[in-house]
């Protein structure tokens with residue numbers, strides 16, 4: 001029994017020291033990092049999970065390349081994976097106003113993802129490009145009980161406040177924008193620390209270690225403190241095993 005406790009503590013200690021990448025499409029792992037992987041179409045079709053934690057969803061960009069029939073097939077596999085406990089979260093799903101021709105389809109598919117996340121009580125990973133007001137409208141119409149994680153968040157402080165007011169379980173993740181966007185660097189310290197995550201997304205040349213360093217610098221925090229805070233955030237939103 002003692003050994004069990006020691007093992008548990010050691011696991012937590014190791015985790016506390018590692019870098020959590022909350023959203024990535026890459027399968028390369030930098031040293032001492034733990035990933036939440038967004039599964040590719042092929043991975044979903046084979047129902048394989050490759051990383052530490054997995055998310056499955058139909059990305060709004062996929063509309064350009066897949067048919068309605070393929071969407072139905074993907075939905076079946078995603079639901080199976082959720083049912084079989086293979087998923088940490090649902091997504092990425094969302095709205096991208098740079099593709100207005102698919103907006104109606106994106107909205108109805110987003111509804112499907114929201115329902116799935118609610119049914120299985122899993123966090124929902126969201127893609128939002130110029131659609132902040134659409135998400136506010138959705139939250140005004142329906143209550144959310146699971147965490148909503150806006151990845152690569154590009155909104156402003158007002159949007160953060162409005163989202164948190166409607167759904168306190170909203171979280172915001174940052175990656176490449178800490179390198180290339182002065183507005184996002186200024187926004188970061190204005191977000192509650194309990195609602196922040198960091199990610200590599202699909203940026204091949206971005207190292208999660210560097211993103212943590214950037215964020216720690218911007219937040220005037222010790223790097224280890226930031227890492228353990230992000231693990232605490234992760235524990236809070238992760239569904240505990242039944």
Ligand SMILES: [Zn+2]
Nearest residue numbers: 038092201202
């Ligand atoms: Zn992504």
